[in-house]
Amino acid sequence: MLLENTCVWRPQSLAELRARLKQSSTGTIQFLAGGTDLVPALKRQGRVPELLVALSQIRELAGVKMSPTKDRLLIGPLTKLAQLSREPLIQQHFAVLGQVAGLVASPQIRNQATVGGNIMVDNRCKYYNQSEVDRHSHGGCFKAGGAVCHLIPNATRTSAPVCRARFVSDLAPVLILAHCELVIEGPQGERRIALKDLYHNEGLYGARLNAGEILTRLEIPLPLVGKIRYEKLRIRQAIDFPSLGVALSVRDEGGSEVLDVCLTGVDTRPVSLTFRPSQFATRDDFWQNVAQVSKKSVVPLKQDFFPPQYKREMIAVLLKRLWEGN
Amino acid sequence: MSYRIVGKKTPYVDAVDKVTGRAKYTDDLRLHHPLRVKIVRSPYANARIVGIDLSAARAVEGVVDFVVGADFRHTFGVLPISKDEPAMAKERVRYVGEPVVAIIAESERAAVQASRLVRVNYEVLKPHLDPQKSLNESTDLIHPELGKKNNLHKSVNQSFGDVVAGLRSADVVVEHQFEFESVTHAFTEPHATQVEWEGENLTVYSATQVPHYLHRALAEVLELPMHRLRVVKPHLGGGFGGKSDPFPHEMIAVKAALKTGRNIRLAFEREEVFYSHHGRHPTKISMKLGVSRDAGIQALDGYMLIDGGAYGSFGVVTTYYNGVLLQGPYNVPNINFHCDRVYTNKPMCGAMRGHGGVNPRFASEVLFDEACVRLKIDPCEMRLKHFHQPNSKTINEFRITSVGIHHGLRNAMAASGWSQKYQKLPFGKGIGVACGFFISGSALPIHWNEMPQSTVRLGIDYDGGVSLYSGASDIGQGSNTMLAQMAAEVLGLPMTMIKVLAADTRHCPIDYGSYSSRVTFMAGNAARNAAIRMRRQLLEAACQLLECEAPIPTPPGEPENFFRQGGRPPDYGALYLGANPNYEDGYLFVDEKIVAPDGREVKYLDAVRKALDFQGALQSKGGYVSPKMGGSFKGAGAGLxxxxxxxxxxxxxxxDPATGFVKVDRVTCAHDYGQALNPLAVEGQLQGSIHMGLGQALMEGMRYDDGAVQNASLLEYKIPSPFEMPEVVIVPGSGDECEGPFGAKEVGEGALAPFIPSVANAIYDAVGVRLYSVPLTPDKVLEALRQHAGGAHAP
Known part of the structure; x- marks a missing residue:
């Protein structure tokens, strides 16, 4: 498969990139980091931006550091996932993040894929991540620029386009539970947002920054609030995106355990839930509540290897495993 | 007697080239300025082509010409009885992905750009996707041109013994419905073809398992004399049956060369491999098994509905194999099966590792296990009592020669700790057994003729190097290595002195190709026979140098006569060499020397040069033809x-009872492959069968939506990763096959089928549920557990 003709620009430093972004840009820009997700997508969609900005030479955006005040872990978005797993600072202060990075895809992909790319990964759907023949066969969906959602057939163009493409980052739920903040640079200067606010409840664009903006840093306040763990459900123990990912952080609230949960793979965004088991008379009541809340809070659709109902059920199963497996 | 090369772990002759990247696969060849071909495929499963507008595509700079359905007059198919496939769709498309227009352009970019500008006007029709409904359809037919009454492609109904009486006499009758998704080969190398002009002739380089069949089909479809076409198979990255048909893209590439007078390069994208498919048929089976405590299986009654997709491919054979391969590994005195292959608007199904025998094997082995549980008999002991006996005949007149499985299963039981584990492991852990049976090559050719099924030619020149010419297609299974072993062993030479030149229709004698696990048995025997004849010539020269009388070989006949006479029981004496006639004559060919019985020696090279003195060129040939066998009823040839x-x-x-996940921890395998010519290759084949079977058992499946394959990528089509692979323990389980080359028989396919039910039976032992729908995915396991517990299951 060939990439359509496009212009690729490879800035050598952040300063060079900043200067370019300040100019009122003509035409569409797409940032290219590791490219493990983007390049296949560009090839398959046959729609490429006018300018592809390859970030690989911007050294300032890669690597893990401790803040001068020693209370924040600073992660460059161009840090490779393989590097994240090996990084001593991560192993010391946020070991689970390194482990979760090691669950992504395969060694070859982890050598190339970046932290920024993982948290900004485009939402996926079996009708969108498809060949041209298949898209002609079914008719292009909203996300592919068409006028239909094959999962929700009665959705039409007259209302807002509907897209339930699912969010599939492994790192995001763990980072969200660690209260990760993003530092974003744009034409108006620098801004900060909580990672959880990056995501929207629709699958069309997934995570998206404003025009001309670039993610320059992830910041994680230390020490971490609770003990964070992650379980990933997928049919193969390598290669696959999460069919479901459950991240759990257990913290103490007045002597009782509080479970902060963040889910991936089952909705258009990472889904944050909080459970207070102490409010239930029995464990069975509690798990029933978890099942009910899971049912209300996430909308998995038939767009993945596993049936939606199974995925929904597995939320409680994995959560139980994480919690009781301490 | 021990051998120097046969039976030793021998790395493949092309291993270094492959791992260093030097080996050239079809798309690696660099022809002189080839044009690129891109195929525009149908987005519809069933539609009439109303019109094709190529004007916008033609205007793209670099576009040279097009190929369309109207360029071809003839349909084709690998089986002469089922030539229903056009090289490109003409009036009608029958599956999503069917080739409609091929663009020939100076560059891939121009071809891709033009492909997006081709306008095909379709009248979309309702597709036939469900095989049962398609079978019942009588008006709207997928192939009206065939003049059939419905969409049934092939129906086979065979009955032996008295099934009703057999079921009546059984102590227990078990029956169930089974369902199987389609699986595909997912080989590493996507299909590719290149065509090169040489004067007035064309050389077709193609990733094919069957150069000879491709040669025939190209000549027929393109209306060229065979001598103007030469088919060459370069290095090949996996086939598994998925490259054993002649393909539309091969016809298209040659047509493009003919239309433009230029060299042509065509290579598939991965998704095109999925559209092309030819994998295992989606199958529904309804099977009944009557088992008696003492006499084993009394009767087997089965109906199989197999979903063939849009065209015939190997489907007629598949239809037979669904039934006839159930004749083993146990004695089945009464059997009745009925298999229907039906056309649907999906990519066609065909041959895939274990061809036709895999899904029914699952059904019969799961039912057999169930029967043993109900009879409270150990399923291993039950099997041991009722395996075929050596030198026997099945009820449908299969000639059974060697059977090594009795001791194989005993070894597997010992190595796995079967008797300490079966029905004794804690909940969640289980152990299961299943057995299988497969052919070592089909005894009958696809095209009816009297030719040897394989012929091998040897030549030796002044430097003493041996050129071995064979039409056999090394598809990664190592047949070139096997052929070199045959010649090296017989002539007493190191492997490096044998140069195999294979799979080139201009230079190599005919071999039918790599399918039905036939190559080691047939081409191996042919190579061995050619080497035996070469040995006789060298021995004569050596005796001249020694100034003594050359011995008369015993028996004096041609090596092939052994088979023509129907073979004979092996002689287990010290000089037994498998596949007689014995070439032992007291002289020893070893270490590039010929040693006389009295200890005098002649150097191999001296013997070669002496032979050249009076022959000019040293040549020999050997062939293989199956002994006559089988019954005289209709369809008696199937499975012979x-x-x-x-x-x-x-x-x-x-x-895991909470998630339904199944992890296969350990597999103990005994496969009766006769004698291992190359234990390294044997282990590779068994590991490969287990990996491929594991995929079908637990996760693989072609997922269709309105006839379109939805998981046409190696990300979404789930081949197991190394994490899913179990520990594999291979135990000896072999006899000596008197007719195989040096005692060998098949190892490439047979092992796949029984692995899948062994997993299902182990799941039953672990958690007490039976699964009848393959793949055995976690959601199905969980649902079965829930049903079993009557809804009591909770996380």
């Missing part, structure tokens, strides 16, 4: 093989 392999699997699993 000069020899059969047997397999026993004992699998151990862990089932």
């Amino acid at each position: 093989s000069p020899s059969y392999s047997y397999t026993a699997f004992i699998s151990e699993v862990t089932v």
Whole structure:
């Protein structure tokens, strides 16, 4: 498969990139980091931006550091996932993040894929991540620029386009539970947002920054609030995106355990839930509540290897495993 | 007697080239300025082509010409009885992905750009996707041109003995419905073809398992004399049956060369491999098994509905194999099966590793296990009592020669700790057994003729190097290595002195190709026979140098006569060499020397040069033709093989009752491959069968939506990763096959089928549920557990 003709620009430093972004840009820009997700997508969609900005030479955006005040872990978005797993600072202060990075895809992909790319990964759907023949066969969906959602057939163009493409980052739920903040640079200067606010409840664009903006840093306040763990459900123990990912952080609230949960793979965004088991008379009541809340809070659709109902059920199963497996 | 090369772990002759990247696969060849071809495929499963507008595509700079359906007059198919496939769709498309227009352009970019500008006007029709409904359809037919009454492609109904009486006499009758998704080969190298002009002739380089069949089909479809076409198979990255048909893209590439007078390069994208498919048929089976405590299986009654997709491919054979391969590994005195292959608007199904025998094997082995549980008999002991006996005949007149499985299953039981584990493991852990049976090559050719099924030619020149010419297609299974072993062993030479030149229709004698696990048995025997004849010539020269009388070989006849006379029981004496006639004559060919019985020696090279003195060129040939065998009823030829392999699997699993995940922890495998010519290759084939079977067992499946394959990528089509692979223990389970080359029989396919039910039976042992729908995915396991517990299951 060939990439359509496009212009690729490879800035050598952040300063060079900043200067370019300040100019009122003509035409569409797409940032290219590791490219493990983007390049296949560009090839398959046959729609490429006018300018592809390859970030690989911007050294300032890669690597893990401790803040001068020693209370924040600073992660460059161009840090490779393989590097994240090996990084001593991560192993010391946020070991689970390194482990979760090691669950992504395969060694070859982890050598190339970046932290920024993982948290900004485009939402996926079996009708969108498809060949041209298949898209002609079914008719292009909203996300592919068409006028239909094959999962929700009665959705039409007259209302807002509907897209339930699912969010599939492994790192995001763990980072969200660690209260990760993003530092974003744009034409108006620098801004900060909580990672959880990056995501929207629709699958069309997934995570998206404003025009001309670039993610320059992830910041994680230390020490971490609770003990964070992650379980990933997928049919193969390598290669696959999460069919479901459950991240759990257990913290103490007045002597009782509080479970902060963040889910991936089952909705258009990472889904944050909080459970207070102490409010239930029995464990069975509690798990029933978890099942009910899971049912209300996430909308998995038939767009993945596993049936939606199974995925929904597995939320409680994995959560139980994480919690009781301490 | 021990051998120097046969039976030793021998790395493949092309291993270094492959791992260093030097080996050239079809798309690696660099022809002189080839034009690129891009195929525009149908987005519809069933539609009439109303019109094709190429004007916008033609205007793209670099576009040279097009190929369309109207360029071809003839349809084709690998089986002469089922030539229903056009090289490109003409008036009608029958599956999503069917080739409609091919663009020939100076560059890939121009071809891709033009492909997006081709306008095909379709009248979309309702597709036939469900095989049962398609079978019942009588008006709207997928192939009206065939003049059939419905969409049934092939129906086979065979009955032996008295099934009703057999079921009546059984102590227990078990029956169930089974369902199987389609699986595909997912080989590493996507299909590719290049065409090169040489004067008035064309050389077709193609990733094919069957150069000879491709040669025939190209000549017929393109209306060229065969001598103007030469088919060459370069290095090949996996076939598994998925490259054993002649393909539309091969016809298209040659047509493009003819239309433009230029060299042509065509290579598939991965998704095109999925559209092309030819994999295992989606199958529904309804099977009944009557088993008696003492006499084993009394009767087997089965109906199989197999979903063939849009065209015939190997489907007629598949239809037979669904039934006839159930004749083993146990004695089945009464059997009745009925298999229907039906056309649907999906990519066609065909041959895939274990061809036709895999899904029915699952059904029969799961039912057999169930019967043993109900009879409270150990399923291994039950199997041991009722395997075929050596030198026997099945009820449908298969000639059974060697059977090594009795001792194979006993070894597997010992190595796995079967008797300490079966029905004794804690909940969630289980152990299961299943056995299988497969052909070592089909005894009958696809095209009816009297030619040897394989012929090998040897030539030796002044430097003493041996050129071995064979039409056999090394598809990664190592047949070139096997052929070199045959010649090196017989002539007493190191492997490096044998140069195999294979799979080139201009230079190599005919071999039918790599399918039905026939190559080691047939081409191996042919190579061995050619080497035996070469040995006689060298021996004569050596005796001249020694100034003594050359011995008369015993028996004096041609090596092939052994088979023509129907083979004979092996002589287990010290000089037994498998596949007689014995070439032992007291002289020893070893270490590039010929040693006389009295100890005098002649150097190999001296003997070669002496022979050249009076012959000019040293040549020999050898062939293989199956002994005459089989019954005289209709369809008696299906499943006939000069020899059969047997397999026993004992699998151990862990089932997670909360998630339904199944992990196969350990597999103990005994496969009766006769004698291992190359233990390294044998182990590779068994590991490969287990990996491929594991995929079908637990996760693989072609997922269709309105006839379109939805998981046409290696990300979404789930081949197991190394994490899913179990520990594999291979135990000896072999006899000596008197007719195989040096005692060998098949190892490439047979082992796949019984692995899958061994996992299902282990799941039953682990958690007490039976699964009848393959793949055995976690959601199905969980649902079965819930049904079993009557809804009591909770996280």
